[in-house]
Structures are given as structure tokens and as C-alpha cells.
Amino acid sequence: MMKERENRFGRNGWIPLIALTSQAKKSRKLSAFLFFVQWLDVKFFVEADSKCRREGSGMKSKGSFFTMPYKRKLFVYSVILSLVPVLILGLISSSIATGSIQEEVDRNHNHILKQLEVQVDDYIRSLDRASLLLANDQYVQKSISEGASPDLLQTTLYMMDTVQKVITMTDAEFEVTLVYAQTGEMYSSRLGMVRELAPPYDGYVKQAKAFFNQTTVFTPAEGRTNPELLIARMVPLHAVQPQGYLFLHLDINRLKRFIDQFELGGERRVMIVDSLGKVVMSKEPNEIGSKLDSASPLFPFWDNPAMHGEIELAKTNYSVSSIKSSMNQWTYIAMTPTAELTRKSERIRAVTTGIMLLLALVWLVLAFVASRRLYVPIQRLIGKFSPENSGDRDDLQAIDSFMNRVMAANEKLQSRISEQEAFRKESVLMQMLRGELSDKESGAFVEELKLPLRGGWFCVCLVDIDQFASFQQKYKEKDRFLMMYALRNMIEELCQPFVSYATVTPKPGQIAAVIGLEAPNEETARAIALVCREIRERVSEHFAFTVSVAISNVREDYSGICDSYEEAIALLDYGWVTGPNKTITTDQLEPSLRQSSRVLVKWKNALVASVKQGEFGLAREQLEQMTGDLPRTLQHSEALLGLFAYLIGELDHFLQEQGYELNDMFEYDVLEQLYTFSSLEEVREWIAGTVFASVQQHVQTQSLSRQKKVVAEVLQYIREHDESDLSLQILADHVRVSPSMLSRMFKEEMGSNYMDYVIQFRMDKAKEWLVHTEMSIKEITDRLRYASVPNFTRIFKQVTGMPPGNYRKQQRGEDGVN
Structure with a gap:
């Protein structure tokens, strides 16, 4: 009977059960349970076998589980151990997916609120910058201090022009109101001059006084037809007793566009609440301007930002999230109806149930079809591919994962090698052109990257597009790239007669061909010249532009490539003289040229x-x-x-x-x-x-910046008044800026200090007078406004390295020789 058991089940008859059910081992507990069932099967089988031997062959209960063929027991084990994990995992995944919906909503809320916060904060910052620009403007301050009487029409016009320029320059759309505290008048960019301070600006002025030298933001009032947001500043800034106030008006509907751009869908809502609890923006217009009191369901989310929860609002349950801006302490609240979450949960449960039933059916079929013979080849494969994982729970998955990893790693490695090899070749060639590599390093890279550069002598042929500026204007960037690619392929094709050559693009419009030679001679020189001529002819034939080719002398070793490249660049400079579509060599250039x-x-x-x-x-x-x-x-x-x-x-x-x-x-x-x-x-x-x-x-x-205009005006003044006083204060008064500001502008634009420039300018005039006139040094000193001749002589010697008299003699002596 023992032999019969071995024939029917095999000496290790429980191993196929482990293999077939390995897909169902989803945790350590399940693996332990499987091992326990297998142990019971072996134990019970041994006990039953012993009992049969004791009681004889008469004990053959056909309906007994222990006398059931092992194939059927394998099927039962497979069904139990496959369906139970599927059901458990299905229920767990359904529960996890349902719970993750809330996390998804919270993440979506935070994403929307963060984006809204960034955009609104940037928008408010742009308005704040505009208010600072206007409050600091000299014309606005002058108009506020002097009033808006008809006698000061010019000042008022300058102020109005400044306001319109700032409105135009700022991306945000807003209106401006200036309140004259001394006269009780107002100026509005929309209405013009208003002679009496009208409500509600009198109340706004009183509130703005409490925020000394700070930006004051007035949120919309409840119930207004056209609600607007106000940003207020005192004018001038840092004044104990301000002479006026600046108000920036922002239509709240323009701010509402930031909310409208988010396609919330359904009944989702977003709300902005200021630091005092007033609703600045909402999808519902009637909520704008209202204030959240402690009885409001949204009050805890305003009072404690970054919290999540559910509330009931207008007989609708919402899932709510909120964050607070660090810039203006506004709170951004997002709400999603929980009914939408319920619908998603029901859909997830339905899909999960269908998947569970489908998996159960599939496992029934697999359990019926599976057998020891089908699994043995798989067991052999896992032993070959990954013998250290042969006892793991998911053998099939291990094989698939192992093969996928091998294929992915191979493809990734091949892709990286292919991508990096081209860049490395290009980089190495550029380093050789620039002389950054020694002969030994260059040889090592040539061997490693298999660069086609052999031989002990090298020549550089530099192909340059004639009239490259016209080439850039005529073609778009994509077309230029394709043409350069085609040109480089053409050059490589024509260089094929040479066993050793490589091309590289050192800069736009240029292609360098490095040609390697065993030994330089007249025959190789003629061959190189012939190829360069053919390059020019092919380009003229196939492209709508021409090229010039500079051929350097042949030099020994890799280190000579740098010198040859620099020589080719120098030869291209002679293209102005030789004309376009030419081959330039050192032998062709005459000394006069x-x-x-x-x-x-x-x-x-x-x-x-x-x-x-x-x-x-x-x-x-x-x-x-x-x-x-x-x-x-x-x-x-x-x-x-x-x-x-x-x-x-x-x-x-x-x-x-x-x-x-x-x-x-x-x-x-x-x-x-x-x-x-x-x-x-x-x-x-x-x-x-x-x-x-x-x-x-x-x-x-063109509308150049004020700094460029000021410096240009200063340079013009210096050229026209070179014999007058050119002190920094006089120039600052002339261009109507402070001396310190003028000094900074001049240094940023010219790269040198103002006085250094004036000294150099005067010394250049002095050198010109010394060489081309008979003016005495005393007369030059006086005309250049220096206090004394020794002072002028000392500065002149510091600049030129010699006294004025010696400079005149030396320059005139050189002129005589010339």
C-alpha cells in the first residue's frame, strides 16, 4: 500500500500543491497556513496507511477523503487556496480603494488650492508692486503735496500720465484713486478729478491710518452689485503725517477668473476668506463680502487651516479641505460633495466584485487543468533561471520578473550606450580641437570610443557658411539644423577616400573635418584640396548658400590638432578679402593680403x-x-x-x-x-x-529703459561740454537724478566708475591735442579744468605711463618715421 501511495502521489507528492498554489501565497500567514495543510495531509495519510495495514484490506471507504486520488485532492487544495485569497484580497482592495478616494480628494483639493494660492498671491504681489511704484513716484508725490489746482496743471498731467503708464505696464487690471488729504479732493483713473471726498473713501482713509506705512487690503462689502478689492497705501511712504492716500481698485470678478479656470466639475466649490473671516471670492456671488461667524460650518476650517473633514451646508454634505496663505493670511477652502464620493465607491465595489468573480472562474479552470506534469517544466525553469529563488512563493512571476528585468536592463544599457557614445565622441573631438587633452589621453579616448582617427599626422579643414547672418534670417531653427545635418553627412561622404577622418560642429555655421595621415606629402595635400573643392561645389549645387573652406597645415601627433584648428580659424578671417565660396590655405595668401x-x-x-x-x-x-x-x-x-x-x-x-x-x-x-x-x-x-x-x-x-537713456544723455553731455566742469553733481542735476543713483547707473551700463571714465575721456582729448596741435601743456591743463599743471601731469603719467611732454615728442617722432 505504501508503494501504491508513492506511485499515485510521488515520494514528495505535496510539492506540486505548493507549486500550483504559489500564486495564492500573498502573505507570510497564508504561506504558514499552506504548510500546515500540507503537513496535515501527509500526517493523516500516514496514519490512514498504518490503519489499513492493521485492519486489512477490508478498510476501504470509497467516500473517505484520505482514499481520494491525489489529483482530486490537488484540485480541492487548489480551489480552496486560490479562491480564499482572491476573495480576501478583493474585499481588502475594495476597502482600501474606497478609503483612498478621500485621500485622492484631499490631494486634489490641496493641488487646486496650492495653484490658486500661488496665482492669487502673484496677482496681489503685482498689485502691491504697482502701489509701491506709484507711491514712490516723484510726480505722484509732488501732485499729492501741491494739490490739484489749475495752476499746477503740468504736475497733475505728469501724475495722470504716470498712473496710466503703471496701469498699462502691470499685468493685473485695476483702477487707481488718489486721495488728497489736505484738500479733501480725489483723482480717479476712471472718473478724473473729484473735488469732494466721497464715501466710502472717508472710511477707508480712517482705516488706512491705523496701518502705518503698510499695505492695507479692503475686501468687498456684502451685498454690493459690483464688489471690488481695494489695496491702499499712504503717500509719501514712511511719513508720520501722510499727505494723501493711494487706492488700487480690483474688480472681484477679475479675481474670480482664477477660480473659473479650474474645471471643478459637478458641485465642487472653492472659496477664499480673508484674515478677518470675510469671504473675498466664492462661486456663489451672494456669499462675497459676507463674514464667517462661529456658527458657520466653515468657521473651523478658517480658524484651523490645513484641516480636513465633512460638513453639511445647504442640505448638502461636503468633504472640505483648507490651507492658509503665508503672504496675506487668506484662507483657501475647497469643497466636494460626498455624494460624488459615494458614487465612486459604488462603482469601485461593482468593478471589484466583477473582477473577483472573473478571477474565481479563472482559478476554477486552472485548478481543473493544472497537474503535476504541467508544473514540472516550470519548476525546472525556475531552478535554471533563479535557483536561489526556487522555493519562493511566485515561481511564474519570478521567471517573468527575472526576464523582464534582464530585458529592461539590456535595452536601457544599450540605449544609454548609444546615446552617450555620440555625445562622448563629439565632446572628445571638441576637447582635442581646444587642446584640452594630451597625446596620451587623446590616444586612449580614440581606442576606447573607436574614433576613426589613425596616423601620426593630422590636418583640420574648417567649413564655414558664407554670410551666416543671412542664413540665420532666411531659415528657421529647425531648417537650419536639418541643413547642417545634411551638410555634415555630405562632408563625411566626401572624406571617405581618407582612411582616417572625423567631423565635429564647433559652433553654428561651422563644421570641422579632422583628417589623419600616415605621412604628409604633395599627393595628400592635393587630395585634401580636391575634396575641399568638391565640398564647395556640392554645396553650391544642392543648397541655396555657399561655404568657404580653410585648410590648415599638417601637424604631427594629436596635440597638433589644436594648432591646426586655430590656424584654420585665422585663415577664415581672410575670407573678407578673398571673397565667398573659396578654399583658403596659407600658401595662397600673399603678405600684402x-x-x-x-x-x-x-x-x-x-x-x-x-x-x-x-x-x-x-x-x-x-x-x-x-x-x-x-x-x-x-x-x-x-x-x-x-x-x-x-x-x-x-x-x-x-x-x-x-x-x-x-x-x-x-x-x-x-x-x-x-x-x-x-x-x-x-x-x-x-x-x-x-x-x-x-x-x-x-x-x-524705441522705448529704452530710463537707465540707458540717462547714461546716453550723460555721455552726450560729456562729449558736448568736454571743456567745462564735469563733476558728478552737475551731471546729476542735468539728468535730474541724485549723484549716487547716477553713479550706480553709469557703473552698471558702462562697466566703469563715472570719474574714471571722465579722466580717461580727458586724457584722450589731451593726447589728441598734444599730437595734432601746438597748444601748451598749461593751456591744455586750463581747458580740461585741472587745478594746476603738476596735477594734470601726474594724472596723465598715471594713465599713459609718461609725462605729457615726452608723449608729444614720442608720438610726433613716430609720425615722422611713418
């Missing part, structure tokens, strides 16, 4: 600097002098137009820093217009008479 380029760079920098400083007259003079020298320097029209195109690009870049676009000032494309001229004189007249004039008018008419 290099000298011409240095002269052009000097002219270009001086002219652009004059435009940036607003000295358009000087810029026109410099343009005329430059165009006079150009025919002796450049003989090709393309080179001339290329120089002026680069100059226009510099001007456009300067305007973009100021927030403008050069093409916005004209009805045509500026660069296209440049290439329509047929003579140098036409180009000069167009730039001096049209471009400079438009830039000057546009810059002057």
Missing part, C-alpha cells in the same frame, strides 16, 4: 564700436575713410561686397542683443539689397544715408 586683412579688421571694429556707442556721425566719417582706402586694398567686387555683408551682419547682431531685427526696419531684405549695387560709392551712400539713419532713428525712438 594679410596686411590688408589686418587693416580691414581694424576699420570694421572701430566702425561697429562707434555704432554701439551711438556716435553715428563718427561712424559715417569712419565709413567714408574706409571706403577711400578699400580700392587700394581690395580689387575684387565680391571681396568688397563680402566685407560690407560682414559689417551688416555685425550691425544686425548688435541690434539683436537690443531686441530688434535689422530687416524689421526695411521693406526689403538688407543683404539682398546690398548685392544690387554696382559701385562702391552707391554702397557707401546707402549704408551711411539709409542703414545708419534707420538704425539711429530706430534705436532713438
Whole structure:
């Protein structure tokens, strides 16, 4: 009989039961219960087997559980151990889900209230900043102190203009009322001047006095047709006896938009209550302005913010949450009807019940189909994949989790390697161009990243888009990216004859191709030049722009790549002279051409600097002098137009820093217009008479900041009164600001102290007079308003390093030699 038991159940016949029911082991208690049932089965089976042996074969009760085939017992165990956890977990999950609804509502409340708090606080802060700006304004203070009589019409107009500007500049929509405490008059941005102080402003003024030098907020009064929020400040600030009061009016319906933007849905409500318990904003208009008393169900949530609970309001039960703003001590209250929560709970219970029944049916089918033969392969798999977890409760889940982890880790690792490898290659190439890596480090990175850079000699070919400013204006950023991508692929394709090459984009509009060579010779030099020419021809054929290519000399080792790159950048500067769509090498540049380029760079920098400083007259003079020298320097029209195109690009870049676009000032494309001229004189007249004039008018008419205007006016005054007293006090009086404020403005705009600038300006004038006039040092001292010649001489020597007399002799001696 013992052998029969082994044949029917196996020597470890309870193991399949553990495996089949492993999905049902959801906790340690359940695992212990399963082990206990298995132990009882083995114990009872052994006892029954012994009893059979004692009493003989006659004891065969067909209906006995112990004589039931093990397959049926396995089915019974599976049904019991699978359905019970499903039912228990279903009930627990239903209870947890129902309880979590309240937590979800509280989180939703807090999220809405936080957003509402941030937006309302920012809105109130903007109004507070506007009130501070108006209360500190000199015209408003002057109007308040002098009154609004017809004799002071100019002051009143300035004050009204200031009020309108602040209203326009502030994002918040509001109206302004000024109360003249001395005369009892009022000015309203909506009604104009009111000669008598009308209610309710008399009451507001009395309340504002109690809040000395603080912002006073008046919430709406109950029952008003058009409720509004008032923000009050005394004028001037920090005054013991204020001369007037400033009121900012905010229509409460505008504040209500912050609540309306939240799609609350259903019967949800949001309410804002101020620090005194008055309702500032509510979905119900009749509640605005009312006050929460101690009998109100909402009073505890106002008195104790951050609490949660349920109340009954207007025969409706609500779940309520509240928070308090730290800025103005306003309380934000959110309410959701509990009926909505009940409906959600019922839906969750219905869904959970359906899932439980479905799972029960599935487990019945699995218990009927499951057998030892089906589970043995799974048991073998878990032993192979994760032998240390072969006895865990969820074997199938362990296999699936293990495979998912392996696949996810593999995909993630492959994705990171692919993403980072491209960035690392780009970064390493840029470091090599900048000379940040040694030969040893460069070689290590080349081996690690498998960069296609082999050989002991390297050359850098720098491809630069001609007229890049026009390229930026013509194409959008996405189109520019695609074109640069296509251009880089084209360059890599044409560099394929070289065994060793790599490309990188050092800056917008440029692509650097690093070519590795075994040894430099004339044949490789011709091959590189041929590839660069083909690059230019392909670009001209397939794109609507041209490129210039600078080819550096070949240098040894990886450390030579940096020097080659810097040489290629320097060669590109000669593109102004050679013209666009050219291949530039050191062999092609004549000494006269290099000298011409240095002269052009000097002219270009001086002219652009004059435009940036607003000295358009000087810029026109410099343009005329430059165009006079150009025919002796450049003989090709393309080179001339290329120089002026680069100059226009510099001007456009300067305007973009100021927030403008050069093409916005004209009805045509500026660069296209440049290439329509047929003579140098036409180009000069167009730039001096049209471009400079438009830039000057546009810059002057735009609404620059007051600081920029003040500093510009100071610089203009210094240039026009260079021989007068230029003390900080005189300039401050001229621009109508305090000396300390002027000093700060000047330092922020110019980057140097005011007196240092004046000293440098006077020393520049002195150097000019010493070189080009016969004025004596005493006369120069007097004209520059210095107290004595020794004082002037000392300052001049500090700036230039030599006395004035020696400077005159040295400069005139150099002029004579030149």
C-alpha cells in the first residue's frame, strides 16, 4: 500500500500543491497556513496507511477523503487556496480603494488650492508692486503735496500720465484713486478729478491710518452689485503725517477668473476668506463680502487651516479641505460633495466584485487543468533561471520578473550606450580641437570610443557658411539644423577616400573635418584640396548658400590638432578679402593680403564700436575713410561686397542683443539689397544715408529703459561740454537724478566708475591735442579744468605711463618715421 501511495502521489507528492498554489501565497500567514495543510495531509495519510495495514484490506471507504486520488485532492487544495485569497484580497482592495478616494480628494483639493494660492498671491504681489511704484513716484508725490489746482496743471498731467503708464505696464487690471488729504479732493483713473471726498473713501482713509506705512487690503462689502478689492497705501511712504492716500481698485470678478479656470466639475466649490473671516471670492456671488461667524460650518476650517473633514451646508454634505496663505493670511477652502464620493465607491465595489468573480472562474479552470506534469517544466525553469529563488512563493512571476528585468536592463544599457557614445565622441573631438587633452589621453579616448582617427599626422579643414547672418534670417531653427545635418553627412561622404577622418560642429555655421595621415606629402595635400573643392561645389549645387573652406597645415601627433584648428580659424578671417565660396590655405595668401586683412579688421571694429556707442556721425566719417582706402586694398567686387555683408551682419547682431531685427526696419531684405549695387560709392551712400539713419532713428525712438537713456544723455553731455566742469553733481542735476543713483547707473551700463571714465575721456582729448596741435601743456591743463599743471601731469603719467611732454615728442617722432 505504501508503494501504491508513492506511485499515485510521488515520494514528495505535496510539492506540486505548493507549486500550483504559489500564486495564492500573498502573505507570510497564508504561506504558514499552506504548510500546515500540507503537513496535515501527509500526517493523516500516514496514519490512514498504518490503519489499513492493521485492519486489512477490508478498510476501504470509497467516500473517505484520505482514499481520494491525489489529483482530486490537488484540485480541492487548489480551489480552496486560490479562491480564499482572491476573495480576501478583493474585499481588502475594495476597502482600501474606497478609503483612498478621500485621500485622492484631499490631494486634489490641496493641488487646486496650492495653484490658486500661488496665482492669487502673484496677482496681489503685482498689485502691491504697482502701489509701491506709484507711491514712490516723484510726480505722484509732488501732485499729492501741491494739490490739484489749475495752476499746477503740468504736475497733475505728469501724475495722470504716470498712473496710466503703471496701469498699462502691470499685468493685473485695476483702477487707481488718489486721495488728497489736505484738500479733501480725489483723482480717479476712471472718473478724473473729484473735488469732494466721497464715501466710502472717508472710511477707508480712517482705516488706512491705523496701518502705518503698510499695505492695507479692503475686501468687498456684502451685498454690493459690483464688489471690488481695494489695496491702499499712504503717500509719501514712511511719513508720520501722510499727505494723501493711494487706492488700487480690483474688480472681484477679475479675481474670480482664477477660480473659473479650474474645471471643478459637478458641485465642487472653492472659496477664499480673508484674515478677518470675510469671504473675498466664492462661486456663489451672494456669499462675497459676507463674514464667517462661529456658527458657520466653515468657521473651523478658517480658524484651523490645513484641516480636513465633512460638513453639511445647504442640505448638502461636503468633504472640505483648507490651507492658509503665508503672504496675506487668506484662507483657501475647497469643497466636494460626498455624494460624488459615494458614487465612486459604488462603482469601485461593482468593478471589484466583477473582477473577483472573473478571477474565481479563472482559478476554477486552472485548478481543473493544472497537474503535476504541467508544473514540472516550470519548476525546472525556475531552478535554471533563479535557483536561489526556487522555493519562493511566485515561481511564474519570478521567471517573468527575472526576464523582464534582464530585458529592461539590456535595452536601457544599450540605449544609454548609444546615446552617450555620440555625445562622448563629439565632446572628445571638441576637447582635442581646444587642446584640452594630451597625446596620451587623446590616444586612449580614440581606442576606447573607436574614433576613426589613425596616423601620426593630422590636418583640420574648417567649413564655414558664407554670410551666416543671412542664413540665420532666411531659415528657421529647425531648417537650419536639418541643413547642417545634411551638410555634415555630405562632408563625411566626401572624406571617405581618407582612411582616417572625423567631423565635429564647433559652433553654428561651422563644421570641422579632422583628417589623419600616415605621412604628409604633395599627393595628400592635393587630395585634401580636391575634396575641399568638391565640398564647395556640392554645396553650391544642392543648397541655396555657399561655404568657404580653410585648410590648415599638417601637424604631427594629436596635440597638433589644436594648432591646426586655430590656424584654420585665422585663415577664415581672410575670407573678407578673398571673397565667398573659396578654399583658403596659407600658401595662397600673399603678405600684402594679410596686411590688408589686418587693416580691414581694424576699420570694421572701430566702425561697429562707434555704432554701439551711438556716435553715428563718427561712424559715417569712419565709413567714408574706409571706403577711400578699400580700392587700394581690395580689387575684387565680391571681396568688397563680402566685407560690407560682414559689417551688416555685425550691425544686425548688435541690434539683436537690443531686441530688434535689422530687416524689421526695411521693406526689403538688407543683404539682398546690398548685392544690387554696382559701385562702391552707391554702397557707401546707402549704408551711411539709409542703414545708419534707420538704425539711429530706430534705436532713438524705441522705448529704452530710463537707465540707458540717462547714461546716453550723460555721455552726450560729456562729449558736448568736454571743456567745462564735469563733476558728478552737475551731471546729476542735468539728468535730474541724485549723484549716487547716477553713479550706480553709469557703473552698471558702462562697466566703469563715472570719474574714471571722465579722466580717461580727458586724457584722450589731451593726447589728441598734444599730437595734432601746438597748444601748451598749461593751456591744455586750463581747458580740461585741472587745478594746476603738476596735477594734470601726474594724472596723465598715471594713465599713459609718461609725462605729457615726452608723449608729444614720442608720438610726433613716430609720425615722422611713418
